[in-house]
Amino acid sequence: DQQVKQNSPSLSVQEGRISILNCDYTNSMFDYFLWYKKYPAEGPTFLISISSIKDKNEDGRFTVFLNKSAKHLSLHIVPSQPGDSAVYFCAASKSSGNTGKLIFGQGTTLQVKP
Amino acid sequence: NAGVTQTPKFRVLKTGQSMTLLCAQDMNHEYMYWYRQDPGMGLRLIHYSVGEGTTAKGEVPDGYNVSRLKKQNFLLGLESAAPSQTSVYFCASSHRGPGVSQETQYFGPGTRLLVL
Incomplete structure (x- = not known):
């Protein structure tokens, strides 16, 4: 039972354009969501997070949107840069525990072409 | 400040052999975690610890054991390795405290394990 799903294994965008990575979850008890970025042969690094009391959080070129009714979150990267090429994982948590x-989630490989 | 370190970086085992993966963190974090990453599966939690001397099972604990004798170290053991345990193993740690997001985990660089 995959509680957090990233249905797009890969995404390719042109440098300077917007990258949109999507994530769906099934457990309505999740109240905290994070995005991690992973380069080959390295561990994941924290990118940005959002609490369920918000619907948007922005940090520089990165913005995460949360739609609780749809159980959906997305990560927007604007403008995309070649250094953003990596695997992106979304993650969810229940703070009550x-x-x-x-x-x-399973991860989405983003390729930003120069 | 090294953050989270993992030893070894790469290991090849034969089926049935045992080994221990070591994770160390110098951030004084209370919580520590072991994950495995497999293609198309994301990161799956094996075991975790919410403090020195405590451990608990995650999503995929079978075939693994852990120990947290010191706050800074979290050991993952494979008693009898199987080819299905071929994977990349990541350790992570996080902080607990008022106003601190304990869910923000800091990861080590990973250990690549091949079981033949």
Whole structure:
């Protein structure tokens, strides 16, 4: 039972354009969502997060949108740069458990072409 | 400040052999986690610990054991390795505290394990 899904295994965009990565979840108890970025042969690094009390969070070129009714979140990267080429994982958490456990999606490989 | 480190970086095992993967963090984090990453599966939680001396099962704990004898270290053991345990293993840690997002985890560089 995949509680967090990233249905697009890969995405290719032109440098300077917008990249939109999508993520769906099934568990309505999730109340905290994160995006991680991973380069080959490295560990994932935290990118941006959003609490369920918000519908948008912005950090520089990165914006995460949360649609609770649709159980959907998306990561927008504007403008996209070649250095953004990586695997992006979304993750979800239930803060009530007080364990910090994250449930990850399968990942989306983003390629930004110069 | 090294963050989260993992030892070894790469290992080849034969079926039935045992080994221990070591994770160390120097951020004084309370929480530590072990994940495995497989193609098309994302990261799946194996075991985790919410403090020194405590451990708990994650999504895929079978075939693994863990120990957290010191706050800074989290060990993952494979008692009898199987080809299905061929994977990349990541350790992570996070902080707990008022106003701190404990869900923001910091990852090590990974250990690539091949079981023949």
